[in-house]
Each structure stands twice: as structure tokens, then as C-alpha cells.
Amino acid sequence: MEKTINTEPVYAIGIAAKKVGVSVHLLRVYEREGLIITARTESGRRLYSDLEIEKARCIRKMINEKGLNFAGIRRLLALLPCWRLRDCDNNEKDGCSAVKVSDKPCWFTEEKCAHPLPSCRDCPVYQRSVDCDQMKTIILNT
DSSP: OOOOOOOOOOEEHHHHHHHHTSOHHHHHHHHHTTSOOOEEOTTOOEEEOHHHHHHHHHHHHHHHTTOOOHHHHHHHHHTSOHHHHTTOOHHHHHHOTTTTOOSSOGGGSSSOOSSOOSOGGGSHHHHHTTOGGGHHHHHHHO
16 A cells, blocks of 8 residues: 655755755755755745655665665666556557656656646656655556
């Protein structure tokens, strides 16, 4: 059973960093590397939800316990079957340029999704990539 994680961005970067156990700088690096997407206020302040907190913890786990680097994590996230998680039919899948990118997750490509949402943060692909322990199951069985 999948747990529901709050996606409402409410934490400032300093609070988020404390919750994850990393520096503010490292959270900015995770964002710059395309591993998390932060919400922004009108003034440009980053806001994190529980989803980004969990994703950052997963990233730390992949680096510290599995020995992955940022490129490896991006490649792993690129394996997420976005067409299945988004319920695309074969024609949509074949016509989607984001599906063809193999070294970055769909939310970090210049290619556009066939079914854009208001934000990639709202996409089930981004939201399902939060649980490190379930990543293999998501990739293989979705």
C-alpha cells in the first residue's frame, strides 16, 4: 500500500535542510542537478513540501548507501516508465519526446511531455519517484 505524502510546499530551505540532515547548499545542488523540483514564491524563495523532503532523503540514501553519483541517480530516475504512470496509450508514448531521453528524468529534459500539467511537481512520475525502496518495483512492475 502506497502512503500519501503531502505535496503542499510549506518549508523554507533552512527548515527543509534540517529535516533532511543536509546543508542548504546541498539542497540547492539537488535542485540544480534535476533531482528535485522546488516551488517558488512570487519573490523567488524556494519552498519544499514533504515530498521534496522525502526525495532528498532518498537521494542521500542512494549516494551514501548505494554509491551512486548524480548522473547515476538521474539515469535511474529516467528509467521510470512515465507513459505507464501517466496512462498514455501507445500512440502517445511513441510520439512523446520526453520518453526518448534516457539519461535524465522527464522533468529535467528540454523535451516536452505529451501531457503537460501545470507543473512537473504535479506529475505522477515525479511524485512516485520518492521511495528508494520501491524504485525497482516501480520501474519493473508499473
